[in-house]
Amino acid sequence: MKRTFRRKSVRPGSKKRGKRIWLDPGSSYRLGYERGYAQGTVKGEKAFDQPFHGTSIVIPSYNQAEYLVRCIESIETHTIEPYEIIVVDNGSTDETGDYLKKRTGQLRYRLLETNRGFSGGVNQGLMMAKGDTIVILNNDTLVTPGWLTHMLRCLKSDPIIGAVGPVTNYISGEQQIAVPYETVEQMWEYAASRDKPDVTKWKETDRLVGFCVLFRRELLGRIGYFDEGFRIGNYEDDDWIIRVRLCGLKLVIAGDSFIHHFGSVSMKKLGQEQFHAVHGHNELYYTGKWGNPHVWVDEVKQNGSLFRNGCPSNAGSPSDFFPSHVFIRDQGGQQYFLYEGNKYPCTAMEEKTGIRPVVLSRLDIRSIPTAEAVMDEKVLLSVLKSPIDGPVEGQLVGSGDGIVYQWRKGCIRPFVSDFALERWNLKERSILNLSTERLQFAPRGLPVIAPPILQNPVL
Template sequence: MRALGVAARMRGRRRRPGKARPGRAGKAAGPARRFGRAGAGASAVRGAGASRRVEAIRPRPLRGEERSAYEAGREAGYREGFETGLHGFGRLFEGTSIIIPTLNQLEYLRMCVDSIFRHTDLPYEVIVVDNGSTDGTADYLEAMRGRVRYRLLDRNYGFAGAVNRGLMMAKGQTIVVLNNDTLVTERWLDNLLACLASDDRIGLVGPVTNYIGGEQRIEVPYRNLTEMQAFAAAHNRSNPALWQDVERITGFCLAFRRELWERTGYFDEGYTVGNYEDDDYNIRVKLLGFRLVVARDTFIHHFGSVSIKALGPALDAVNEHNAAYYGEKWGHDPHGLVGRVRDWVRARQPGGVENGFPAAFSEADFYPRHVAVRALSGTVYWLAQGERRPVEGELHIPVVRLTMVDLMRWPIGPPIAAADAERLWHGGMSGEGQAGAMLIRMPDGSLQHLEEGVRRPIASRLAAESWGLAAKPAVPLTEALAAAPEGLPIIAPVRTEQRL
């Protein structure tokens, strides 16, 4: 594993006149003045406040006891640092993890990171995940060690794969997923987080920009990057009247709480390279009852899908694959599915709710019961009655691999014998007297899963196959089965390698 540069930027204090801002690296030379010269960002970085050149002093070579003492001191320092890092590994900080996936766009990445350094005053860390670039990105990130945390992957794992690895590394209580071909601007993070913090029901927040599809695109008057920053400085005045609820937020810049990720889980790596994974995440967030909001008081510049456009003719095939996967996963009407869930909640909350419903769900509520799942460690669990029970013995039914983020939502219960789990999966009774689950074929051909006395619609054929439910024999709907109350739908689990 490549070493990770470790340094979160904790900068909550304002700069005093004449003094450098604590923890802030010096400004690099500005980005290209014209859009057509996006690669002109300078790479040299000077220390903040430096006013003159300091001549390098060549150290005297160490000899004998001096070298031994030096080596012993270095080893002791390494051990102390290692232990400190080990004990602080799981510690979070009250700040934002900014995750930037990248692939072969070094100059855009350099400008993006420099813009974060210039225009972000709240505590943050930058995490760059490189999808196997061959253009010098690795050398740049190595040189940024201590200012940027990073992961160098051996190949292209796609946008979702890179974001997921960034999520595994993130230490912040809030998270921003940011495209490498963006330039952030004055007060960008302050404004996004103000919107996010205004209502616990807000799940995802995004800014407006010059280049994107949908409601987040605005007309802009500037002709170069200097004019752009002046435009953004005037535009980015926090104004709650400009926060707009929408049905879709694009993934070029997404801000959300860490809690939302823990409820929703990883991005789906079934979407190869890029496109549609943000639409997928939108649906999953809305199923949990959260709002999507565009902060129209916040503008960042977007050069425009430079990594995905670099695919050239292969882009059409990528889009076709991802569109097909999205359709297989969600069926013909994913927004209708969200609406039915909202209706289900309203029926259980007298008086109804406004703007969706309180976010009481996690994605585990949309997973089936009476199924076997495997953890990354190889341990097999049985999901039922709000618990994950370790299975003792060998199973001869489908076993689905879940991420640890998913599994942690289920408390561990007592062990269950493999033979009992198999009987429950086939719809029989366990030795403990529990009733199993049953697959029902509805008159319209759709499938439902009867579990613990509740009929749960299965969102799509892919969902049934992903959980192994399609391997069960289905029984037709009877009058007795129709009398069972209907519960929340069952959706497909995400596909992810879940490894750094």
């Protein structure tokens, strides 16, 4: 093996000649590699929590590699703002993984072993996103000139706007518009003619579809992740949007932003029988979770507790719609007792009380203030006892009409559904019957909603 050498350095002013030191090229390479790896690790750790002053574009993907490639190419061609692309692949069996592994530039990805559906894929991407703003984008879309520019302008025009969506050629609801083209080639000419900012084309709406939706990063702290109780696709975006509206935030269609949508490519591949099974399950899950969600949105609006001087107040974090007097835990196993808006760390309470803690995301748990004082275990157990002669803090009450409330600071907070009661492991708690008149005249607080189901232990 050929050997190399270098001279030992000599201090300035010294008359001594340097000695020859023989080096093994393999050893030199290893030392350089280890030094570079250590420096890169330190730099990566320092940058991990640093925000990215741009937009994170989260793309869930399942097979259909050719659509994904075209979607990413359209982003790179027609996006002038700072951005990063995050692709979460739901266990594709085609060449999607190979394509992503060869990619370079402003793209990060994660390859999941199984198909966790739209919600699971999006949640993984949201966890990875670093941008000040975030776009959730279907892989079967082509973005066009000005698409992000116009949506960002709309979002930033008013702090009360929670989420913005574009118009498109193929979708359900108000975001679909009539288009004159028949082919993708014709589409590009049409899209170029639309690349003009136009405030008159902005329209407030009650629903945005998740094929493309833009929002501020802070919204995640108020809304939380998507519910993974939905299968593969359909209704999970409606569920998330309802939570945005419950926080008193507006939804706006930016009509001057246009993207082309091929349309439910992954869902169509399921086949009619499987598609109907998935759709039916998700529809039942959605209605069982909410009943009529628009009733609750209207009630919160009329209540006015989320607004101060016409603007959203600090209320509206996930915990504002959680009950009191319940055990919760994160997916790492840390347990807390949720009591009067604070969380009290505790251990082994399931064995002592027989009550299972409700698993919440770390994002949701971080939104709940940690109590400064430590709750004595005897006090904790005493607050779980049912009263005999009247409602106390945290007591479940009702009048026999099917609606269950939680008594909180002289107000009653309705559970939006039996499913919400069950998700909080309160189905077996005793309910104190009150007269209809007493419930009718009691002040009403914010409704109690079901927390999303999560499958991933790191969210």
